[in-house]
Every structure is written in C-alpha cells, then in structure tokens.
Amino acid sequence: xxxxxxxLEELAREETLRPLLEDKFNAKSFATAAIQSQTIGxxxxxxxxxxxxxDRALYSQVVSNYEDLLSQATGIxxxxxxxxxxxxxxxxxxxxxxxxxxxxxxxxxxxxxxxDQLVRLQAACxxxxxxxxxxxxxxxLKSQMQGGIRExxxxxxxxxxxxQLVQGSDLSGIQVVEDEKPWLGRSRKEVEAHAKRMxxxxxxxxxxxxxxxxxxxxxxxxxxPSTLLTILTGFKDAIQYDIQHALDPTTLxxxxxxxxxxxxxxxxxxxxxxxxxxxxxxxxxxALWTKLEKLVNSIQKIYSQIRQxxxxxxxxxxxxxxxxxxxxxxxxxxxxxxxxFWTIITEQLAVEFATAARASTFLNQAFESDYPKLVxxxxxxxxxxxxxxxxxxxxxxxxxxxxxxxxxxxxxxxxALLKALSPFEKAYLSxxxxxxxDSINQLFTPVSRGPPREDDIITxxxxxxxxxxxxxxxxTLARVIAxxxxxxxxxxxxxxxxxxxTGKEALQVSGPxxxxxxxxxxxxxxxxxxxxxxxxxxxxxxxxxxxxxSIIRGAIQQTIVQMEGMVSTFVNEVQSVMGQMIASMHAExxxxxxxxxxxxxxxxxxCSGYMKELQSFTSRIYTQxxxxxLCEDTIHKQLLGVxxxxxxxxxxxxxxxxxxxxxxxxxxxxxxxxxxxxLSPFCPKIADIGQPYKMLRTMRRLLFLSPEHLLTETTGxxxxxxxxxxxxxxxxxxxxxxxxxxxxxxxxxxxYSDWMDxxxxxxxxxxxxxxxxxxxxxxxxxxxxxKSTSILTVMAELLKRGLGxxxxxxx
Numbered sequence: 034x035x036x037x038x039x040x041l042e043e044l045a046r047e048e049t050l051r052p053l054l055e056d057k058f059n060a061k062s063f064a065t066a067a068i069q070s071q072t073i074g075x076x077x078x079x080x081x082x083x084x085x086x087x088d089r090a091l092y093s094q095v096v097s098n099y100e101d102l103l104s105q106a107t108g109i110x111x112x113x114x115x116x117x118x119x120x121x122x123x124x125x126x127x128x129x130x131x132x133x134x135x136x137x138x139x140x141x142x143x144x145x146x147x148x149d150q151l152v153r154l155q156a157a158c159x160x161x162x163x164x165x166x167x168x169x170x171x172x173x174l175k176s177q178m179q180g181g182i183r184e185x186x187x188x189x190x191x192x193x194x195x196x197q198l199v200q201g202s203d204l205s206g207i208q209v210v211e212d213e214k215p216w217l218g219r220s221r222k223e224v225e226a227h228a229k230r231m232x233x234x235x236x237x238x239x240x241x242x243x244x245x246x247x248x249x250x251x252x253x254x255x256x257x258p259s260t261l262l263t264i265l266t267g268f269k270d271a272i273q274y275d276i277q278h279a280l281d282p283t284t285l286x287x288x289x290x291x292x293x294x295x296x297x298x299x300x301x302x303x304x305x306x307x308x309x310x311x312x313x314x315x316x317x318x319x320a321l322w323t324k325l326e327k328l329v330n331s332i333q334k335i336y337s338q339i340r341q342x343x344x345x346x347x348x349x350x351x352x353x354x355x356x357x358x359x360x361x362x363x364x365x366x367x368x369x370x371x372x373x374f375w376t377i378i379t380e381q382l383a384v385e386f387a388t389a390a391r392a393s394t395f396l397n398q399a400f401e402s403d404y405p406k407l408v409x410x411x412x413x414x415x416x417x418x419x420x421x422x423x424x425x426x427x428x429x430x431x432x433x434x435x436x437x438x439x440x441x442x443x444x445x446x447x448x449a450l451l452k453a454l455s456p457f458e459k460a461y462l463s464x465x466x467x468x469x470x471d472s473i474n475q476l477f478t479p480v481s482r483g484p485p486r487e488d489d490i491i492t493x494x495x496x497x498x499x500x501x502x503x504x505x506x507x508x509t510l511a512r513v514i515a516x517x518x519x520x521x522x523x524x525x526x527x528x529x530x531x532x533x534x535t536g537k538e539a540l541q542v543s544g545p546x547x548x549x550x551x552x553x554x555x556x557x558x559x560x561x562x563x564x565x566x567x568x569x570x571x572x573x574x575x576x577x578x579x580x581x582x583s584i585i586r587g588a589i590q591q592t593i594v595q596m597e598g599m600v601s602t603f604v605n606e607v608q609s610v611m612g613q614m615i616a617s618m619h620a621e622x623x624x625x626x627x628x629x630x631x632x633x634x635x636x637x638x639x640c641s642g643y644m645k646e647l648q649s650f651t652s653r654i655y656t657q658x659x660x661x662x663l664c665e666d667t668i669h670k671q672l673l674g675v676x677x678x679x680x681x682x683x684x685x686x687x688x689x690x691x692x693x694x695x696x697x698x699x700x701x702x703x704x705x706x707x708x709x710x711x712l713s714p715f716c717p718k719i720a721d722i723g724q725p726y727k728m729l730r731t732m733r734r735l736l737f738l739s740p741e742h743l744l745t746e747t748t749g750x751x752x753x754x755x756x757x758x759x760x761x762x763x764x765x766x767x768x769x770x771x772x773x774x775x776x777x778x779x780x781x782x783x784x785y786s787d788w789m790d791x792x793x794x795x796x797x798x799x800x801x802x803x804x805x806x807x808x809x810x811x812x813x814x815x816x817x818x819x820k821s822t823s824i825l826t827v828m829a830e831l832l833k834r835g836l837g838x839x840x841x842x843x844x
Contacts, residue, residue: 043086049079163202164210170195171213178220182231186246188224189253196255224250232264236338244345248358252351257358261367264342265374268335273381279328280389280396288320318399322406329414332378336418339374346371375418375446382411383453390456404454404461405503408510411450419446451509462513465500469521472496477528483552484532484559494566497521501577508578515581518571522588525563526595532556533599540606542650545657550603554661557599561664564592596667604671607654608678614650615682616783617643618704623690623697640707641700648711655714672715673722680725683708684732685789688758689782691773693765698736705733727753735759740766740827756835757789757798760828767824770813774805796839803832 041054049072052063067076095102174191177184195217204210228250235243251260278284346359362368370377390397400407451458472493476485485493497518504511533556538549546554567589572582621641655672662668687701708729709719719726731749740763743750750759764773775785792798806828 047079047083049076050083053083160202160204160207163198163204164207166198167195167204167210167213170198171217174217174220182227185224185227185231186249186253188220189228189250192221192224193253193255221254225254225256228254229260232260236264236341239337239341241341241345244341245349248345248349252349252358252361258362258365258367261342261346261362262365262370265339265367265370268339268374269370269377269381272332272335272378273385275328275331276381276385279324280385280393282393282396285317285320285324288324314395317395318403321396321399322403322410325407325410329410333414333417336374336378339371340418343371376449379449379453382450386454387456400454400457401460401464404457405505405507405510407454407457408451408507409505411454412447412507415447415450447509458510458513462517465514466517466520469497469500469517470524473521473525473528476525477532484529484555485563487562490559490562491566491570494563494570497567498571498574501571501574501581504581506576506578508580511578511581512584515584518585519588522563522567522585522592526560526592529556529560530595530599535602540603542607542610542654542658546661550658551661553599553603554658557596558661558663560592560596560599561662561667564589564596564664593667596664597671600662600664600667600671603658604675607658608675611647611650611675611679612682612786613783614643614647615679615686616786617646618686619690619782623700624692624694625696626694639700640703644704644707644711648707651711651714659714676712676716676719677722677725679712680708680722680729682786684725684728684754684758685761685786686782687732688762688765689773689775689785691765692769701736702733705729724753728755728758732758732762735762740824743827744830750831751834751838755795755798756831756838757795757802760799760802760831760835763824763828763831767828771809771824772805774802777805777808794839795835799832799835799839803836806832 052058052066067073070076170191174188174195177188177191180187228247231243232247232251235241235245235247248257251257343359346362347357349358350356351358351361359368362371386400390400476489476493500514501511501518504514533553534549536549538547539553541547541550567585571577572585618641621643659668659672683704687704690697690701693701712719716722727749731753735743735748735750735754738748742748743759743763748754750756761773764771773785775782775788778785780788789798792801806825810825
C-alpha cells in the first residue's frame with residue numbers, strides 16, 4: 034500500500050502523466066493535447082515508463098501477497114456455487130407464483146364481473162321499486178282526485194310523496210312513467226288552482242278552516258313560502274292600487290260631478306286632470322273624503338285578512354316536525370313581508386300621497402288644510418286594527434299591539450303613520466301657528482294702544498280653542514298644537530310686558546293711582562283675563578289629551594309668574610313704606626309710667642301714632658290700588674307676604690324699643706292688638722299668616738313677665754319667639770350703661786333691622802349679641818350692680834340655650 038501510494042505520487046508530479054490520475058480523464062482530449070504540443074515521442078516514452086513502473090509495482094504486490102490472493106480465488110469459487118443454488122431456488126419460487134396466479138386471477142375476474150352484474154341488478158331493482166311505487170301513488174292519486182275538494186290535502190300529500198320519490202332519480206325514458214306525466218302536470222295545476230281559490234276565499238270570508246286547508250295543501254306541495262309571497266305581494270299591489278285610485282283627480286272630478294268614476298279614463302295622468310272649478314271645491318272635497326274612507330275600509334279589510342293568515346300560520350303545525358307553519362317560513366321574504374306589512378302600508382301612503390300632492394295643487398291644499406281630519410281617518414284605522422289585535426288570545430309578530438303604556442305615549446305604528454303624513458303636518462302646523470299668532474297680534478294693534486279688552490281676549494282664546502278642537506282625540510297632534518299654543522301664550526306675555534311702564538310714577542303710594550299705574554293695572558288685568566279665559570274655555574275642553582293640557586298649563590303658569598312679577602314691584606314699595614312707618618315708632622316715647630299717663634292701662638288706651646298712620650295707609654292702598662286688580666289669588670298671595678313682613682318687623686322693632694316703661698308696654702300691647710285690624714284688608718284671617726302671628730301673640734305676653742320668668746319652658750322663647758328677639762327685648766330691662774348691640778355699634782334701629790335682614794341665621798345674630806355682652810362685662814369688671822347681675826344672668830342663660838340649639842359651643 035505504501036509502495037502504491039508512493040508510485041501514484043511520483044506519477045502525479047509528472048506534468049504529462051498527471052491527467053491520467055483525474056476522475057474525469059478523457060483519452061481524446063489527452064491525445065489531442067499531446068499532438069498539439071508536438072511532443073508525441075516524449076509523451077509515448079513517458080507513458081511506456083509509467084506502464085513499466087506499474088508492472089513492477091503489481092509484480093511486487095503479487096509476490097508479497099500471493100497467499101492472500103490464493104485464498105481469495107478459493108472463496109470466489111465457493112461464492113459461484115452459492116449463487117447457482119440461489120438461482121435454482123428463485124426459479125422454483127417463480128414457477129410456484131405462476132401456478133398460484135393462474136388459480137387466483139380467473140376467480141377474481143369472475144367475481145368482478147358478478148359484482149358489476151349485482152350493482153346493475155340492484156339499480157334496476159331500485160328503479161323498478163320506484164316505478165312500482167310511482168304507479169301505486171298515481172293510482173292512489175287518481176282515486177283521491179275523484180273525492181273532489183274534500184280530499185285535496187291528501188292529494189297534495191300524495192303529490193309530495195311523488196316529488197320525494199322522483200327527487201334524485203332519473204325516471205325519464207320509462208314508458209309507463211312518461212305516459213302518466215301529462216296527467217300528473219294537469220292534476221297538479223288543478224290542485225294548486227283549487228287550493229289557491231280556497232285560500233283566497235277563506236281570507237275573503239275570514240274562514241279559518243278554509244285558510245288552514247289551503248295552507249296545508251301548499252305546505253304539502255312544498256310551495257308554502259312562494260305561495261305566501263304571491264298572496265302578500267298581491268295584497269300589497271291591491272293597497273297601492275286603492276291608494277292611487279282614491280287620489281286620482283280624474284275619478285274625483287267624475288264623482289264630484291255625479292258620474293261613475295269608471296266612465297272617466299285616468300290614463301291622462303294626475304298631472305293633466307281637471308281641477309275643481311269655482312263653486313265645485315266642496316263637492317271635490319266631499320268626494321275626496323268619501324274615497325279616503327273607502328280606502329281605509331279596504332286597508333282595514335286587507336289587514337284583517339293578513340292577521341287571519343298569520344293566526345292560522347301560527348296555529349297550524351307540521352305533523353312530522355311539530356313546527357308551526359310560521360316557523361317553517363321564517364327567514365324567507367314571505368315572513369318578512371308578513372311581519373312588516375304595516376310598515377309597507379305606511380311607506381306606500383307616504384309615496385303615493387306625496388306623489389298626488391305634487392301632481393295636484395287641490396289635493397295638496399286639501400291635505401294641508403284638513404290635516405287633522407286626515408290623521409283622524411287613518412288614526413281610527415290604526416286604533417281599530419290595534420284593538421282587534423289586542424282581542425287575540427295569543428299575540429303574534431304581525432299583530433299591531435300598542436307598545437305604549439298609556440294614552441300619552443306614541444306607539445311605533447302610530448309613529449310610522451305620522452311619519453308618512455309628516456309633509457302635510459308641517460304645513461298645517463305652520464298655518465295653525467300663523468292663525469294663533471295673528472289672533473294675538475290683533476290684540477296689540479297700534480290703533481288700540483291700550484291693553485287688550487276682555488271681549489277681544491275671549492275672541493282670541495276662541496281661536497286657540499278651535500285649533501285644539503281640530504285635533505280631537507289625536508294625542509300626538511294635540512300635543513304639537515299645544516306647543517304652538519305655548520308659543521302663542523309666550524308672545525302674549527311678552528307683549529303685555531312691553532306695555533308695562535316703570536319709574537317713580539309707577540311706584541307712588543301717596544295718593545290715588547295715576548295714569549301710569551292705571552295702565553299697569555290694566556295690563557295685569559289683561560294677563561288675568563287671558564289666563565282665566567284659557568283655564569275656563571281651553572283646559573276644560575272635553576277629550577283634550579292630558580299631554581296637551583300639561584303643556585298649556587305650564588305655559589299659562591308663566592302668565593301667573595309674570596302677573597306676580599308686575600304686581601310685586603308695586604307691592605314691594607308698599608311693604609317698604611310700611612316698614613319705614615313701623616321703624617318710626619322709635620321716635621315716640623315708651624318710657625313713661627302708669628302713674629304719669631292717665632289714659633294708659635284703661636280699655637281706651639290709645640295706640641301709637643305710627644299705628645294710626647299705618648292703618649290709614651293700609652286702608653287707602655287697599656281701596657285705591659289693590660282693589661283695581663282682578664287677579665284676586667295673586668293679590669292675596671302678595672298681600673299675605675306684606676302682612677307677614679309687617680308682623681315680623683313690628684315684633685322686631687318693639688323688641689328694640691328702649692327705654693320701655695309700664696305705660697309703653699301697655700301701648701305696645703294696644704299696637705299689637707290694633708295691627709290685626711290694620712292688616713285685615715290685606716289678610717282677613719290674620720291667623721293664616723302662621724309663625725309671625727304666633728310670635729306676635731307670644732311677644733304680647735312676654736312684655737309683662739319678669740326676666741326670671743323668661744327662663745321657664747312655657748314662655749315660647751326659642752319656639753315662636755327667636756332667642757335673638759328675646760335678648761334684644763331684655764336690653765330694655767337692663768341698666769342704661771348696658772347698651773344694645775346697635776347702640777354699641779353706633780347704628781340706628783333701622784340699620785340694625787337691615788343688618789338682621791342680611792343675617793337671617795340665628796347663630797350670627799346670637800354671636801353678635803354675645804359680643805355686646807362680653808364687651809360690657811370686660812369694661813365693668815368689679816363694678817357690676819346687683820340689678821345688672823340679675824339681667825346678665827338671665828341673658829347669659831338664654832344666650833347659652835340659643836347657641837346650644839344652633840350648635841355653637843359656649844364656654
């Protein structure tokens with residue numbers, strides 16, 4: 034091996050012989066290269082030398098390995114023997130396989146042939162069974178056909194069995210079947226015609242038995258969805274034709290002239306139809322509404338048939354699957370058409386009415402001017418349909434059951450109907466609003482200048498009443514018209530407000546009403562007359578929906594608010610003057626003793642001067658001013674507020690009177706009694722004032738109690754009389770050096786009263802009084818007299834109780 038590798042390496046170093054060692058050696062290429070290099074002799078010599086070297090190497094190998102070579106030669110002979118034996122066995126196996134193949138192939142070929150024959154035989158038998166079954170069904174069908182209409186469902190079932198038998202099989206070319214096909218086709222058409230006639234007749238007569246039988250026939254024929262679609266489409270087309278016929282101006286012209294509509298051809302189209310001549314409009318309108326009523330009856334009849342059809346579809350069931358016929362057609366166009374038929378009707382109404390209105394000016398004007406009647410006609414149709422649907426034991430998807438909970442809500446079906454007629458609604462409401470506003474504007478013409486008179490107001494309210502009456506019981510329309518009435522009321526209120534005059538002349542209280550005040554009173558009375566007339570004539574209208582009543586009541590409530598605002602300006606001035614009169618009591622002397630004033634303490638004790646002035650003022654204001662207003666409720670409410678304020682101010686200022694002697698107490702008591710008479714014109718029942726009146730009566734009793742008795746629980750302090758008032762009163766019982774809170778601040782009694790108005794919180798008032806007492810104590814430490822100590826003790830206890838009730842910590 035070493036020698037061989039060394040020889041090969043030596044040959045590889047020889048450039049001429051190197052190609053001979055390559056795997057892809059090409060002899061032709063090697064010879065061509067030798068010839069081209071013109072070294073043929075040299076190349077041949079090198080080849081000869083190489084061959085000699087190889088021979089020597091082979092000889093050397095044989096000599097060195099001759100024993101191995103001999104053993105290899107012996108092994109080859111043994112291998113040849115084994116191969117001969119294997120060849121013999123293979124030939125024997127092949128022979129056996131040939132013999133077995135000869136025994137298997139022939140039976141297999143026969144088996145395949147027999148299998149094909151069996152398949153064909155089975156197919157022939159199956160076809161023969163179907164033919165026999167077909168002939169049997171045809172024979173049974175002929176027998177059933179002789180039974181007439183009573184056997185029609187069985188006939189349809191037999192046809193269904195024939196269809197199932199034929200389905201998936203090719204029976205063409207079989208003579209006995211081909212001979213029966215024409216008869217089967219004629220019979221099927223006859224059955225379908227009878228079933229359709231029965232179904233339509235049942236719907237026409239509202240006979241559920243006939244409808245059920247007709248549906249069963251088409252279900253058995255597997256034609257139920259297509260048949261329903263045909264019938265419903267026919268109903269839809271019939272409604273469309275009825276709408277077009279009812280709105281055809283040509284037939285309207287014929288009927289208004291007394292001719293039958295069939296004698297006039299409508300082929301000319303609505304756009305070229307004859308319009309009503311002057312004097313014939315009434316006849317045209319009468320003919321139009323007559324035709325619309327017929328249209329409504331036609332739609333109601335068709336919808337009743339639709340409902341009858343749907344009811345039977347819900348009740349009738351497939352005997353095998355137990356599914357209702359309605360469920361079997363679910364998801365088909367027929368089911369959608371059935372459930373959405375009302376929507377289809379309203380869509381057709383919208384399209385056809387809009388088309389007719391565009392084609393005929395007369396129809397457009399008739400629909401717009403008589404829109405309430407139009408809504409009422411179709412609204413009655415919807416109500417009738419919904420009521421009949423509610424009477425059903427079981428509600429179905431096609432039944433128009435109201436989805437509203439009360440009469441004020443709008444069902445989706447009514448919404449669809451109103452949407453179809455909405456173009457005419459907008460025009461009608463616009464005209465209605467114009468009529469309403471015109472009736473209001475006529476009350477405020479530049480010629481009249483003054484506020485509206487009551488007769489004119491009643492005339493305007495009659496217009497409002499007429500507009501609402503036109504809506505009838507139509508809830509939706511009444512509410513929309515009520516919105517127009519609301520706008521009308523707002524305009525009236527605004528115009529009355531514009532007529533109101535302000536300034537000093539409007540607020541004078543020193544004499545009888547001046548022209549400005551008389552005008553303002555007339556404006557308020559005009560508002561009152563308007564409110565009263567609407568309340569009596571409009572809101573009391575029978576049949577007016579509650580929703581419309583609520584809207585109008587809310588509108589005229591603003592009229593009341595405006596009246597109150599107008600009156601309150603003057604009343605506030607009256608209240609202010611009366612407050613100033615009460616505050617003038619501090620200019621009088623209340624510090625006298627009973628011994629020094631002989632008239633005090635007797636039944637004839639005179640009242641104070643301010644009270645006399647107050648009585649004269651109250652009587653004059655009520656007689657000359659307040660009685661001129663006709664709005665008694667508003668005036669009573671305003672004057673009740675004045676009386677309440679007067680009593681509160683009276684008690685407040687009486688608590689601030691200082692010094693206060695026994696004679697002063699008697700005079701204040703007389704004033705408290707007299708004030709009830711003073712306020713009687715403003716408030717005949719003084720007890721109606723409530724808390725201020727109770728405070729007045731309680732304060733009358735407190736005037737004569739000693740300071741110590743004020744601490745008892747029966748005095749009413751803290752319940753009817755505020756702690757701040759009681760403490761203010763106790764300052765009048767204290768020594769002079771204990772100044773009242775307002776005196777300490779350098780205020781007048783009126784300024785202190787104003788401060789109390791700005792601080793209605795009892796806590797603020799008590800803290801203010803506490804600061805006054807604390808200031809006094811800090812200045813007079815060690816110098817407080819026994820009388821002062823007694824008063825301060827009572828005041829401190831009341832202050833503690835008062836602050837405790839308002840949640841303030843007292844140290």
